[in-house]
Amino acid sequence: MTPFGFASAGDPKNPVMPGCGACHPGGGGLEFDRDGKRYDARLKAEPQLAQSLDGDYFKSPWDKTGVVEADCLVCHLPGYNFKDRIKQLIMLNFKWASTSASGIAQVTGTVREGQTPAVVYNKRLFNEDGKIYLELSGPPPSENCTFCHSFSDMRKRGFSWNDRINHDVHNMRGMACVDCHWSIDKEHNFAKGDENVSTVRDDLDNTMKNCKQCHEQGFMGAPRPAHLSVRPNHLEKLACETCHIPTLHRAAAEGFDVTTGMLVNYPKLGAKQVGAAFDWKPRYARKHKDGKVWPVNNLLPTIYTNQDKDGTYYPLYAREIGKGYEKIKGQLKDKKPSKPELHKPEEIKLMLTALAETLKGNKRFQQVRPNYHKGGQMHSLNEKGEIVTAKDETWCGEGEGFNVNHNVAPAKLALGANGCADCHSSEAHMFKGQIVTDLFGSDGKPTYISSGRLIGCQPWAYYVNQFHQTYLTPYVSIILLLLVFGLVLHYTGQGPKGADFTYEPGEILRFTLTERWTHLVRMIAFLLLTLTGYIFFYNNVTMLRMFFSTPASAVIFHWVTGLIFLAASVVALVHWAKDARFADYDKEWLRKHGGYFGGKELEVPAGRLNAGQKIFFWLTAGLSLIMGATGVLLIFKNSLPLTFNCLISTIHGFFAIIFVAAIIAHAYLGTIANPGTWRALVDGQVGRKWAKKHHSEWYKEIAAKEEKE
């Protein structure tokens, strides 16, 4: 495309849609050629240039149209008539465009129709001295920015501004585009973020403040988020936009197709057209720059290339594709210009064969090998002229997606505002959302992939993970309450067991000081782990605020306590593993259920630890191992794959519940169910009567030992 073509692009029969020139405010390449000379002045001096192959002048009547100088009023004049600018440029009234679109004069006649446009100024705008008075705005109003950015960014990412349907919380607070994208230098460059696909001026990337900078510094009164219900790793792994732009409300384009030689945009599936009111949720992708998960819109390409002799896949120009399409469009039945998609092998073969013919002799290429790229696949012709389909490993298949960064929802609509289930539930879009990968699969229907797979989580892992939110969270409290209720029933039905514990002479040392300390450390650590675990399990912000300043401090507290518990468990294993070995007399204890049922006082044989305590010991040893192993891994979860994290966090949560249930039962049996037992863990002493009653075999060993001595 020549600069003249760039300036005048558009349909003269219907000069409504902006071409390239309308959104270019003028100056630069629309004013000066590559040698830095004004097109109009140079062409007047060298008229032969219009007949030459000089791309700046080829068939370009700059001498009649004038050049497109930078139109300051496009940005700075509220009420600027952008539609008129589009019309003026398409009708080749380059140097009249600003005069007409600003509304300061009426311009009639067009250069395209061979006329010299006439100008009549609106005298009411002029003072007596002949100067014009315009109510200009220093910072450009957002409405003027959206002249260009509304359509292009709507297509790419569903962006709109000042739009009550597709709201943005910053917009709702009265912010304008220039509040973030202010002018950063005397050249009127604007602060920008970092677009990840359509990269323009990457050297200006991140010159604007990002979410964190504004909201941590309180810039422009931005509120500081506490994020108390958000796990710290979520803040490290997810871009702010991921949670805060959960849904967009105007349809972006799902893809585009250049099969006819014209650009056809396909709206989001289910939407009437691009820009129509339509709810959709973004695709998620890991941004290559920071590895965080970002919301994106992939804008699936349907494009054609030619593989040249050097192996490079060159995109075909629209006119080159159009020539091929013209040859075969009569053979493509039931195809509409608005939906030219080709998905059947015979259709694709027809098109590629036509392109192979029309590209012959094309001076751009040293070899003709056309390819059709769609849905992550590349279709080519082999030597026999048959279609060969392979995974698209070329640049065409590298679509990362346009990042979605406007139309931010108020905090109460963000993902997570209603709890973890916003993402970790059976129907949550974050993992189970269906994302289009090919608008027209081999059967003509769209193909999909689950959202979770795109961020590196295997489907089985998030099915396992959502078990936590779907089944565990709602029912755990009920299960634990039922357990407590059962224990109450047991206590009231069966009563406390054994002799009351009374001080008596000649007491026996049941647990050494080290053993008692070990138990004490495990007990306190477990209580603290249960408290913090409960906060995490239910994301209980009230308790979090009560005990910890931030979620991060609660997490650190949890894993430090967990490590202490794990160390104490290892010591406990060393102390009691020998005593926890099963003996023959344990069978009787188990057969009689330890004498806990039936309401009668039964003599049941037991060693230093009874069979029930042995079972409990090995159960908690196993649970400690599982909780410790998964817990230690979770400390390093930021470095682990998402699939693995989903699995181990679910295992950690599930076994934590079993552990808590076991400890509740253990606490019951160690206190009110067996009065006095607790004392053995305080001073380590038990009476002989109690020892004989509860641990007969151990008492025999003690008595034999004493007799020997």
Added chain:
Amino acid sequence: MRKNPYKIWSPALVVLAVGLALLLPSLAGAKIRTHAPIQLKTEDGKIINPLTGENADQPYSPRQTCGACHNYNDITKGYHFQQGWDRVKDNFNAKKPWVLSDGMMGKF
């Protein structure tokens, strides 16, 4: 005897009304910064005066008009104006040789 409330409040209301009247123009100015009257000029730098008819059939030139006070050349070096035109190079992107710049002019 009860005082007439109108006698008490009317001076205060007058002060309030005068205050608001003084404040209103500045509030209006907060939204739109008014620009000094501008002398329109043609692309040759000639004055346009529709009231006298002087060059009144010519379109105004932003370069000559706005550039009389603002540095047009500096401003138009910005990305929005150049859109890659000032960075066009044949070897801009070795992997994608058809990409000649990082702007809309010279970019696929």
